[in-house]
Amino acid sequence: MRSPVLSLTWHLARSSGRRGLQSQLLAAGAAAAGAFVLLVMLAAGLGSGARADRTAWRTPEPARHATAVQALATTYVRHEPVTVVNLARLPDRRATPPPPGLSAFPKQGEVYVSPALAELLHKLPAGQLADRFPKVTTYGTIGAAGLASPDELVAVVGRSPGDPAVSRAAGDSGMYDMYQAARAEVSGFQGSKQSLFTYTDQSTALLGVALLVMPVAVLAAAAGRLGAARREARLAALRLAGATPRQIIGMTAAEAAAVGAAGALAGAALYAALLPALAEIPYGVGSWYTGQLWVGLPWFAAVVLAVTALITVSAVSMLRQVATSPLGVAQQADPRRTRVIRLVVFVAVALYVFSQSQGGGLSTRQVVGLLLLFYGAFWLFGPWVVDRLGRIAGRFARRPATLLAARRLSDDPRGAWRTVSGLVLAGFAAGFFAVSMVGTDGSHFRDQVAVVTSNAAEARHATAEARTLLREAGVTATVTTMKEDDYDSLTGGSPGLVARVLGGSERIDAAVTALAPLGTSRMPYTQDYATAGDRSAVDRFAEVSTATLALSFLVATASAGLTAAAGVLDRRRVYGLLRLAGTPLKVLDRARVRETVLPLVVLAGGTTAIGVCASYRLNKVFGASLDLTGALQLAACTALGALAMFAAIGCSRPLLRRVTADPAPTAD
């Protein structure tokens, strides 16, 4: 015989009335938000990896049977990096395949540029940028295949094999050259080293994904709990009518899965529809090619399924308690106590994480693993803290609202934890990222332009020539010859010269351009070049921190609002009867708010501090110092998050008023 579960589920869902529809829509909305956030962060993680791979061809890989010389150089304009790939065909060798994005291997004197660089060359005076490259009548265009981002500034320059730009001295011999300059004889462009400006993108984005997984899981769980009261009432009625617990659970699972899948699909569709808009959001080297942000069908399906599964499991586990012990759940005969084992596990995990991060030298994967482990342990620990907090507050409470809140906390610490966990974990993320702005200091090289030469004699000669070139370009500067052992200078211990330029950023660019024809193997450079390594990591952290904070607070706020609404609906009868007996609405409301504020203040404060501490450890891994200005951002974010949380709880106040206004409250 055909199972009646599906048809009955459909019939009951359709006839569940306006309130039933509301909670289904809310649950679907939460699923949509969860799927959308996860897909966006996943897209950033996967996309940044894919686009970093597109930069690998620029760093030369030595070949046994070389056909060409390739030299990577980096120059800066308006503080933005311009990647320059110099190529020269070796005489009497077979042809070299064209680099990605080019239709042919560049001939001597040809210059190919990315669209963004072409635009900049057109916009800026030649004396600030164009004169750094060989003079050409027209520039060739580098196609998308050779670029990580439409905003990337890249040039490919065809040289003669004897050109200083592709000479052995053009390699990475200087203190600041690592990942920004390299030279090798190549036979193609199968390099595997991602560029300095993209190689940290993926790991940082994945760290953001890891930090967002929990808040999204909480949101999905909150969505699954919506309508619990309605389902409990339905369970009771259907059990009386002869339905088996398995049928009830089947019906709940079917309904929750349908609602969750509809919501998750809507969120996923929204992600797909917004791909062109999302691609405009800059990260790392700039905006995206739309295709880079498409996660692929397997990931797309996996996220939809995962969010649906989370909502279904949450709804079923809620109902399973009723099915196995209906009386216990209905009357809450036993307080849902937490055991001290939670504390023990947390302390053990915290010690393990501490000891593992102590020595430094962890890979990003290990850091993400430790973070997730800590998250998991904190998830166990949270309810225990809430329970203890409730007992302590209950002992000292003087006012009815505080007493009610405290008793609620110790009565159902897991439920209370669910309400605040999103923001508490977001607080951890905030604490972690806000101070992860790894400190870098290259400010003492400001307004300087350096030129590295092969030896001291060349340096002296170049100094005289530089003065002339700068004077001709109308740049006011003091030019000093640098010795080989002067490690504190912008030349970093190489022989060369330093020009101290008056007049700001445009003049610096003009000086770099003016000094380009000095004929040395490497391009003149500025402070941007010297600090690029640190800055690249710092910038990525800053960008991911902003995105993670915004998204996690958004998700945490949504889940707090949903949980608060579900709480009012679950307790509508007792609220209604208390109100009817004259209990002021504001007492019930205050109790609800305090029930959230108490654990929030203690736990969010605690986790934020732990986040700061964890970040300190991570910074040590990177060998960098803490940026104290991040504390301000942290304070602002936490305050904003808390305000958003209260606003979300406040949103269920009209619902509380409505359910308590009914003089004869019913189960649904």
Added chain:
Amino acid sequence: MNTVLAGRGLTKKYGSTTALDGVDVEVRERDSLAVMGPSGSGKSTLLHTLAGIIRPDGGTVLLRGQAIDGLSENRLSTLRRKRFGFVFQFGQLLPELPAEENVALPLMLEGMPRRQAVRQARRWFAPLGLDGLEHRRPGQLSGGQAQRVAIARALVVEPDVVFADEPTGALDQATSTEVVRLLTSVAREQGAALVMVTHDADVAAHCDRILQVRDGRISHHSQYTVA
């Protein structure tokens, strides 16, 4: 005895349905009044109107001679908290509070310090046969015990009138008898009047008077001697 609560010409309509149709009712001090009638007869509407939960469409409710149906919602709420006590069929106790705190809650809402409120609440446990159950939570009490805690909570503010809506509806016969006996006797001892809606004639028999309501009107008004 003085009249403590009176309803004069009370009318109430829900759409085209008339729930109360010119009902006159009077409750005196220490008086216990059972309101009976079939489902949908208007007995719960009458109780809610007398308790100031529902505003009548017509007529007036007087508490010690003063009309209450014109009061603001806030003042009505305060009035219900201070001058009335309520016992419902089930579910009025907060599941997370121990019994003594459930009873003390109305006193705390009135601003009484917690220790004093709990101390005062405990005094009700022995007379109601609840000794030793002070720290139990509602889920750990039997139905009869929970209703006795509810009675204690209704009486702890020393109300003028206790309203009971099917207070024994979820209890077995023996427990019903015990609970209603306690409710009527303790209310009388405290000088509170009792208005109780019930389907059960045996329960109603414990009250001084019985009002039979049908189609929003009083169909019969009888006076009993307490059994």
